[in-house]
Amino acid sequence: MDPSIAVVGPGAIGTTVAAALHEVGRTPRICGRTARERLELHGEAVRIAVPGPVRIDPARAGGAVDLVFLAVKSTQVEAAAPWLAALCGADTVVCVLQNGVEQESTVSPYTSGARVLPAVVWFPAEAQPDGSVRLRGEPRLTLPDGTASHVVLDALRGTRCSTDVAADFTSVAWRKLLQNAVAGLMVLTGRRSGMFARTDIAELSLAYLRECLAVARAEGAVLGDEVPHEIVDGFRSYPADMGTSILADRVADRPLEWNTRNGVVPRRGRAHGIPTPISDLLVPLLAAASDGPG
Known part of the structure; x- marks a missing residue:
């Protein structure tokens, strides 16, 4: 059975992940600050519309999920805390799609004990003025070698977002x-x-x-x-x-x-x-x- 998934932060990175999941029939819950009817990803060989609406009220998040892709910037983690509280359970994995080397220490205080999984994001994606996202290459994630990574590998299997595991993360x-x-x-x-x-x-x-x-x-x-x-x-x-x-x-x-x-x-x-x-x-x-x- 596919894991239940939420994407928090439907910017360039979040939209790319949501589109990759939707394309193979694993449409995630989409959570953000701005109400939108859909997300759009486009590039030379891709055009995907992800149905919304984007949820803007953490009180209506729909309960805990197996996997949260946290795609907000490091400057926005505190603002995203209500979403993490609403979406995280004891067994939830929070995969942090964020720059830097301090994802775990930055995000862990807001996850109520859920497992925080850092990721290295290789996404040539750019947000456009009309709210869509332009993908200019193949998206890829690198994860540390551990049990939490298998939840992400399972979620992204067969998608256009390739995922690899690094022993030396x-x-x-x-x-x-x-x-x-x-x-x-x-x-x-x-x-x-x-x-x-x-x-x-x-x-x-x-x-x-x-x-x-x-x-x-x-x-x-x-x-x-x-x-x-x-x-x-x-x-x-x-x-x-x-x-x-x-x-x-x-x-x-x-x-x-x-x-x-x-x-x-x-x-x-x-x-x-x-x-x-x-x-x-x-x-x-x-x-x-x-x-x-x-």
Whole structure:
């Protein structure tokens, strides 16, 4: 029997997951802040409409489910707490589709003892002005090796969202964090991926990534010296107009995930006695871009 599933946060990531589930007949409950009749996912080879409505009242959540995909940003976890309270039971798994390496400590206080499962999200999906989501590649999740992961694997079996399990999840999570961290430069320039074609930006990015890499290794990640170059080369290979969620939030004047994506590096660096001079410059600028004042 298929597990009962809810998606909390029908943005770019949540819509992609909901569409993948709906496409194979496992339509989840959709929970969010804004009432909508349906969700829409489209791309070069896909167009899926997920029937709603989007539930906006946690009191009408419908009871506990087997699996919650929590697809809100780290800045929105506290606001999503009523949904977690309404949807979580003792056996619920909460799969956190969120940036960073601190999902468990961030989300666990709101799940009433339900199991929290971090995930690394590889979704080239972008929210569009009309509320639809554009998918620009194959969606993929990486999960830690453990019993809770089997609930997610079962839910997503046979869908367009591929899922793999990593024995060394720490290394995978920190590698993705490095990618997210350097994407923060796009906020400070107001530019998309094409900016990484500049030699000066590439050099700054490499220096920043090497700083992040030192902290990642101190945290237990096994990542080689080649990783900074691979990440910069990846940005250079993307379409020049490829954006990122933190840039979209900046353009829309929404709070930024600066602490989750960038602030974690100097915080963890201090704990290990590792200097982070580039972070010490970038993080206050990102924080000010997010939170002001001014």
